[in-house]
Amino acid sequence: MPGGIKLFSEFSLRSVTLKNRVVISPMGTYSAENGNLQPFHHTHYASFAMGGAGLVMIEQTSITRRGRVTNGDPGLWQDSHIAGMRQLVSHMKSYGAKAGIQLNHGGRKSSMQRAFRGNGPLTDADLASGEERWTPMAPSALSLGEGWLTPEAITLGELDGLRQAWASAARRAVLAGFDLIEIHMAHGYLLQNFLSPLANQREDDYGGSLENRMRFPLEVVRAVRAVVPQSMPLFARISATDWIEGGWTIEDSLVLARALSEAGIDLVDCSSGGNLRSGATNSSLGRGPGYQVPFAERIRAETGTPTAAVGMIRTPEFAERIVQDGRADLICLGRQALFDPFWAHHAAEALGVNDGFSEWTPQYGWWLNKWSRALAANGETPMGSEVFPEPAAVAAGRRSRSSRA
Numbered sequence: 183m184p185g186g187i188k189l190f191s192e193f194s195l196r197s198v199t200l201k202n203r204v205v206i207s208p209m210g211t212y213s214a215e216n217g218n219l220q221p222f223h224h225t226h227y228a229s230f231a232m233g234g235a236g237l238v239m240i241e242q243t244s245i246t247r248r249g250r251v252t253n254g255d256p257g258l259w260q261d262s263h264i265a266g267m268r269q270l271v272s273h274m275k276s277y278g279a280k281a282g283i284q285l286n287h288g289g290r291k292s293s294m295q296r297a298f299r300g301n302g303p304l305t306d307a308d309l310a311s312g313e314e315r316w317t318p319m320a321p322s323a324l325s326l327g328e329g330w331l332t333p334e335a336i337t338l339g340e341l342d343g344l345r346q347a348w349a350s351a352a353r354r355a356v357l358a359g360f361d362l363i364e365i366h367m368a369h370g371y372l373l374q375n376f377l378s379p380l381a382n383q384r385e386d387d388y389g390g391s392l393e394n395r396m397r398f399p400l401e402v403v404r405a406v407r408a409v410v411p412q413s414m415p416l417f418a419r420i421s422a423t424d425w426i427e428g429g430w431t432i433e434d435s436l437v438l439a440r441a442l443s444e445a446g447i448d449l450v451d452c453s454s455g456g457n458l459r460s461g462a463t464n465s466s467l468g469r470g471p472g473y474q475v476p477f478a479e480r481i482r483a484e485t486g487t488p489t490a491a492v493g494m495i496r497t498p499e500f501a502e503r504i505v506q507d508g509r510a511d512l513i514c515l516g517r518q519a520l521f522d523p524f525w526a527h528h529a530a531e532a533l534g535v536n537d538g539f540s541e542w543t544p545q546y547g548w549w550l551n552k553w554s555r556a557l558a559a560n561g562e563t564p565m566g567s568e569v570f571p572e573p574a575a576v577a578a579g580r581r582s583r584s585s586r587a
């Protein structure tokens with residue numbers, strides 16, 4: 183690896199090798215129609231792939247219609263969703279990125295507002311604008327808080343159907359050509375509802391003790407593992423802590439991570455939160471740089487399972503330090519990637535491992551390589567310049583150009 187930079191070294195799980203450790207974190211865009219992808223999704227996801235990330239994760243994608251978090255969630259609950267996904271996957275892969283998909287069921291947070299339309303319970307105004315409201319399902323009939331819908335408690339018979347729905351959606355993801363699948367067990371959605379005592383107060387084999395609360399999520403992992411190729415990696419995104427007294431803790435997560443690994447999960451993606459009444463995602467929490475990295479570090483060190491770190495990781499130097507110090511194997515970027523979809527390429531330049539723009543799509547790279555040499559002749563670099571042209575020199579340049587015309 184040039185310069186010993188680990189962020190841009192390969193990373194392999196099962197038969198999949200990522201060209202670098204930069205992952206675009208799953209981020210809902212709430213822009214699908216009846217689960218179907220739209221042109222927006224192609225522009226959005228292809229930009230990240232073109233921008234050099236090793237792995238681009240497609241946002242939370244619903245395994246059933248009722249499990250949608252919002253009216254705009256993409257789906258893989260029926261075969262007709264496969265073709266659109268397949269097109270997107272091949273588009274992303276044409277830029278050398280691997281394509282992952284996060285499968286989800288919204289649990290008690292199903293049927294809420296699209297984030298950019300409020301991120302709370304659906305209102306009458308939302309319904310008047312055409313949004314549909316339905317009754318969520320969850321381990322217990324406990325709402326997230328005042329104003330939120332009260333879910334129906336899932337029966338034992340329904341659990342069977344849900345296990346099958348997870349497996350069917352995973353099978354469709356394989357048919358669409360995804361390189362890997364992430365099972366969403368975080369952020370207050372169905373599988374985390376089972377894990378957290380804040381949402382699970384069942385009195386059967388699926389509630390009570392930690393072992394019982396882990397039972398359904400582990401059954402889902404085994405059901406998914408049984409239908410995907412052995413060569414395909416599986417990730418699980420967890421909320422390493424609820425950040426709430428009496429809720430899920432990092433110690434619980436260590437137990438879960440070991441069990442996940444035995445059930446066939448290859449990497450634990452370490453997020454947190456989601457059971458707060460006030461917010462749909464943990465991204466609304468005000469936290470410092472790398473605030474969830476210690477979870478990825480502990481799980482990796484104490485269970486031996488590879489991890490991904492996420493949350494307020496913004497600079498190339500910080501990302502590099504996390505992987506270099508062995509605190510996580512992969513770095514997921516959320517909002518920083520929205521701010522700069524070409525972050526990975528820019529990070530390679532900043533860390534001194536941009537090899538003549540050879541990793542860029544050639545339509546850009548060929549020109550940028552020449553451009554960077556022209557910049558260097560002026561004492562400038564692609565990342566910026568210490569040189570500020572004197573007004574007189576600019577005026578002289580302008581005059582000489584117009585006299586040539």
Ligand SMILES: Cc1cc2nc3c(=O)[nH]c(=O)nc-3n(C[C@H](O)[C@H](O)[C@H](O)COP(=O)(O)O)c2cc1C
Pocket residue numbers: 207208209210211241242284297366368369419453463464465492493494495514515516517518
């Ligand atoms: C617009 C947006 C949508 C998100 N949707 C999802 C999602 O679909 N699944 C998920 O696990 N996390 C989701 N998240 C959380 C991000 O993946 C990430 O964990 C979080 O934003 C923290 O990382 P950051 O500080 O780099 O943004 C979302 C975050 C944002 C900003």
